Amino acid sequence: xxxxxxxxxxxxxSQTAHEEIASSAEFAALKRTFSTFxxxxxxxxxxxxxxxxxxxxxxxxxxxxxVFGNINIGLLxxxxxxxxxxxxxxxxxxxxxKKYDAAAEQLRARLEGGAA
Amino acid sequence: MNGxxxxxxxxxxxxxxxxxxxxxxxxxxxxxxxxxxxxNNSTAADFYAGGRSFTGPQNGTAIAGDYLSAASxxxxxxxxxxxxYDGFLYSIGFxxxxxxxxxxxxxxxxxxxxxxxxxVLSFRLRQRPIRMAAxxxxxxxxxFYLLAxxxxxxxxxxxxxxxxxxxxxxAVVAVVGGLMIVYVLVGGMKGTTWVQIIKAVLLIAGxxxxxxxxxxxxxxxxxxxxxxxxxxxxxAGDTAPETLLEPMRQYGLSTLTKVDFISLxxxxxxxxAGLPHVLMRFYTVPSAKEARRSVVWAIWLIGIFYLFSLxxxxxxxxxxxxxxxxxxxxxxxxxxxxxxxxxxxxxxxxVISAVAFATILAVVAGLTITAAASFAHDxxxxxxKNGEVSPDAEVKIARRTVLVIGALAIVGGMFALGQNIAFxxxxxxxxxxxANLPTIIYSLFWKRFNTRGALWSMYGGxxxxxxxxxxxxxxxxxxxxxxxGLSASMIKDASVDFSWFPLDNPGLVSIPxxxxxxxxxxxxxxxEADHDAKSAEMQVRSMTGAGAEKAVSH
Numbered sequence: 001x002x003x004x005x006x007x008x009x010x011x012x013x014s015q016t017a018h019e020e021i022a023s024s025a026e027f028a029a030l031k032r033t034f035s036t037f038x039x040x041x042x043x044x045x046x047x048x049x050x051x052x053x054x055x056x057x058x059x060x061x062x063x064x065x066x067v068f069g070n071i072n073i074g075l076l077x078x079x080x081x082x083x084x085x086x087x088x089x090x091x092x093x094x095x096x097x098k099k100y101d102a103a104a105e106q107l108r109a110r111l112e113g114g115a116a
Numbered sequence: 117m118n119g120x121x122x123x124x125x126x127x128x129x130x131x132x133x134x135x136x137x138x139x140x141x142x143x144x145x146x147x148x149x150x151x152x153x154x155x156n157n158s159t160a161a162d163f164y165a166g167g168r169s170f171t172g173p174q175n176g177t178a179i180a181g182d183y184l185s186a187a188s189x190x191x192x193x194x195x196x197x198x199x200x201y202d203g204f205l206y207s208i209g210f211x212x213x214x215x216x217x218x219x220x221x222x223x224x225x226x227x228x229x230x231x232x233x234x235x236v237l238s239f240r241l242r243q244r245p246i247r248m249a250a251x252x253x254x255x256x257x258x259x260f261y262l263l264a265x266x267x268x269x270x271x272x273x274x275x276x277x278x279x280x281x282x283x284x285x286x287a288v289v290a291v292v293g294g295l296m297i298v299y300v301l302v303g304g305m306k307g308t309t310w311v312q313i314i315k316a317v318l319l320i321a322g323x324x325x326x327x328x329x330x331x332x333x334x335x336x337x338x339x340x341x342x343x344x345x346x347x348x349x350x351x352a353g354d355t356a357p358e359t360l361l362e363p364m365r366q367y368g369l370s371t372l373t374k375v376d377f378i379s380l381x382x383x384x385x386x387x388x389a390g391l392p393h394v395l396m397r398f399y400t401v402p403s404a405k406e407a408r409r410s411v412v413w414a415i416w417l418i419g420i421f422y423l424f425s426l427x428x429x430x431x432x433x434x435x436x437x438x439x440x441x442x443x444x445x446x447x448x449x450x451x452x453x454x455x456x457x458x459x460x461x462x463x464x465x466x467v468i469s470a471v472a473f474a475t476i477l478a479v480v481a482g483l484t485i486t487a488a489a490s491f492a493h494d495x496x497x498x499x500x501k502n503g504e505v506s507p508d509a510e511v512k513i514a515r516r517t518v519l520v521i522g523a524l525a526i527v528g529g530m531f532a533l534g535q536n537i538a539f540x541x542x543x544x545x546x547x548x549x550x551a552n553l554p555t556i557i558y559s560l561f562w563k564r565f566n567t568r569g570a571l572w573s574m575y576g577g578x579x580x581x582x583x584x585x586x587x588x589x590x591x592x593x594x595x596x597x598x599x600x601g602l603s604a605s606m607i608k609d610a611s612v613d614f615s616w617f618p619l620d621n622p623g624l625v626s627i628p629x630x631x632x633x634x635x636x637x638x639x640x641x642x643x644e645a646d647h648d649a650k651s652a653e654m655q656v657r658s659m660t661g662a663g664a665e666k667a668v669s670h
Contacts, residue, residue: 021660022652030659038219046385049212053381056205056363057374064362069339070346074201074363081208082419088215089415096223096408108660 021111030103037095045088052077131462132277138470143295146314146474150299150307159668160507163514164231164489165399166306167668172406174313176413179397181312183210183388183414184319184421185261185479186268186449186472187541192422193455194448195538196429197441200345200360202367203429207422209384214418216553217389218411223404224560224658225395230665232486233395233552234494237559240650241567244499249574251494253551254392256578257544258487259528261393262480262521264540266292266529268449269476271537275446275453276469286530292473293526296480300488300518305400308481315478318471320417323424326468329459330431338427345433352439360433376619380542383623387545390552393486402667431455449537480525488517535606539590542621546585550577550626554634560658562638563651569638577630584622589615 021027056063056074063074161167170178188210195203229235234250269292270285279285299307334340342361349357359365367377388394398407432441432451435458444450456468492514497505532540554573558565585591593613594604603610619625644650657663 016649016653018653018656019649021656021662027656027659034659042216042219045212045215049208049385050378050381052208053205053378056201057367057377060362060364060368069337070342070361071339072361075204075342075361078201078204078208081212082423085211085215085415086419089218089412092218093408093412101405104660107656108662111656111660111662 017111021107024107026103026107030100030107033099033103037092037099041088041092045084048084049081052081131466132279134462134466135276135469138466139473142314142318142470142474143477146299146311147302149310149314150303153306153310154303160231160493160511161665161668162306163304163511164396164485164493165665166304166309168400168402168665169667170309170400170406172401172409173413175309175397175401175406175410177316177417178309178312178400179394179410179414180320180417180421181314181316181475181478182393182397182482183418184316184475185265185541186272186476187264187537188421189319189323189425189475190268190272190446190449190452190472191538191541192425193429193432194441194451195366196426197345197432197436197451198438198448199366200430200433201363202365204426205363205367206380206384207425209381210388211415211419211422213385213388214411214415216386217394218408218415220560221389221395221556222398222407222411225556226398226401226404226407227661227664228560228654228658229399231396231399231493232490233392233556234490234498237555237570238498239559240644240647240654241559241565241570242644243503246567246570247494247498249571250552250555251490251499253547253574253578254490254494255487256551256582257390257392257548258483258490258521259524260540260544260547261391262483262487262525263528263532263535264537264544265476265480265483266525267532267535267540268537269473270529270533271446271449272469272472272476275444275450276465276473282533285533289529289533290526292477292480293522293529296477296484296525297518297522299477299481300485300522301515305396305485308478308485309397309400311474311481312478315471315474316417319475320421320424322468322471323421323428326431326456326459326464327424327427330427330435330455333431333435341427341430341434344435345430348434348437352437354438360430372618375624376621379619379621379624382627383542383546383549383621385549386553386623386627387547387549390548390556391544392490392548392552393482396486396489397482399665404661404664428452428455435459484518484521484525487521488514491517491521539620543581543585546621546623546626547578547581549623550581550630551575552577554627554630558634558638559654563655564638564643565634566638566641566643566647568641569634569636572637573630573634576633577626580629581622581626584617584619584626587615588617588620588622590620591615 065073192203192207225236228239233254234247237250238246266289270289273279273285273288299311346357346360349360367373401407401410432455436454441451444454453465453468457465492510496513497510551574555570589605592605592607593615596603596610602608
């Protein structure tokens with residue numbers, strides 16, 4: 001999204017406090033943490049969902065294959081979408097609580113503490 | 117979907133008096149709660165955002181209440197009962213869509229904005245044109261969604277109260293509209309949220325009880341339940357009953373209908389995170405962390421509810437049977453109430469009916485407060501008065517707007533009676549996905565994005581979406597039904613045909629177009645003068661929560 005290597009924050013210049021934070025190494029690290037989790041995860045669930053929709057639309061024969069009793073691949077695939085949605089939700093929650101919040105909180109304190 | 121509404125005779129099930137009593141009870145209880153909740157309702161943050169004082173679980177339940185509209189509850193159960201697997205397939209899009217809101221939108225939006233979607237979009241772009249465009253898109257989505265709910269209210273009453281006359285249905289639409297105005301004016305966002313919480317709990321609990329009941333009838337064996345629905349359909353003369361368990365029974369008529377379904381899926385997945393009444397809910401919590409908890413709660417509740425719907429849909433197919441559902445006033449929408457009657461008699465029917473009514477009421481209230489906030493906060497305060505208006509005066513305008521929107525919803529709802537509810541909901545999602553989501557994503561994640569890009573994307577998405585609908589088979593040109601001679605399009609006269617766009621759902625074209633226009637508009641114009649400072653501020657603020665709006669303390 002932007003340069004990975006942050007410029008060192010200038011002592012005092014024309015930059016605003018936000019610009020200073022935005023160009024800090026800590027913020028660059030926060031952005032990297034965000035991007036490396038959020039964007040691949042988003043791509044993953046979109047691909048997984050549209051794979052399901054496209055298979056249902058263009059390979060209904062495959063989806064109708066019975067696995068046991070009246071339960072076919074399509075039904076299991078559909079229930080799999082529920083499982084994956086719940087799993088991604090909980091993975092995100094624990095990632096955000098454990099990894100993201102602390103780093104974001106530090107930068108916020110720096111900014112709000114400095115402004116007050 | 118509603119083709120049977122006026123033609124079929126009222127069936128003799130349940131007791132209208134009992135249904136009205138249970139619904140009346142719901143109204144009394146919720147009104148009491150609303151009045152108690154509204155004591156601290158003076159400031160703009162109170163009226164628009166409930167003082168930002170709800171907890172994550174409370175707000176998550178309210179989000180589920182907002183999202184699980186009558187179209188979800190009645191529509192999806194009915195779709196599974198009659199079309200089997202395709203109804204299930206349809207419901208999954210509504211759930212997966214929440215991951216877009218969770219991962220990309222909810223927390224960043226909460227950190228950046230104040231009351232409306234436009235707060236975020238105009239953060240680093242030119243205020244007035246952006247707010248105007250964002251408010252118009254918000255109003256368009258709310259309007260289509262409102263029409264869907266009001267049309268649903270009219271259809272529901274035909275079934276539940278045995279009323280099929282047009283006049284009586286108009287009266288019901290007016291009562292729903294009137295009640296909704298009272299809730300919103302008295303309770304503001306706080307009261308509206310409590311109505312949604314109560315309704316969500318009743319709806320999910322009611323559906324849960326019915327689900328266990330249905331499963332118990334089949335020894336808690338899903339395979340047996342599916343088999344029973346196929347057997348019932350076969351006994352009713354269905355020539356290919358086993359297709360109930362297979363994809364493309366409904367959507368698979370031709371390659372065109374399949375592409376249409378993919379277009380619908382795209383709009384569902386990308387539309388949810390652009391629905392203004394859902395976005396506004398993220399402002400009712402004190403922090404981004406609580407916004408995250410809200411969405412986690414909402415995803416679990418909504419997911420579990422759609423799993424219930426799967427059982428209820430096949431249960432209605434197996435126990436009530438497709439013939440009885442088709443013959444009932446309201447058609448497919450009657451599947452869930454009829455199943456309740458088969459299981460628990462008049463009392464369960466009354467409870468489920470009251471819950472369905474409450475659903476409509478709560479969703480309509482949420483939409484109304486969103487539309488009123490958008491008009492008062494974005495159009496009146498920022499565009500007309502150029503930001504020079506006191507918050508009190510703004511709230512006063514918002515309250516008046518509630519009255520106007522209520523009146524519009526009542527009149528529009530009367531015209532929309534008998535329209536296809538699923539189509540109106542799909543339209544609202546398509547507009548949200550085309551006009552709102554691209555700009556939200558760009559302004560949160562693309563530093564270079566600027567005002568022209570936003571305007572092109574929003575207006576381009578909105579206009580292309582509505583234009584394509586007008587010239588689609590939804591409005592004119594579907595072949596005439598050989599029995600009635602009427603077209604299945606909105607214009608019933610089969611000789612009128614001005615359609616040239618082949619799909620019912622415009623998303624496949626209008627969503628990529630809106631993304632493209634946002635990019636094109638941006639690269640062909642210069643950034644704003646204060647671009648660097650503003651975009652740094654927005655990025656830092658959205659990602660760290662520095663300077664985010666705090667909860668109101670009373």
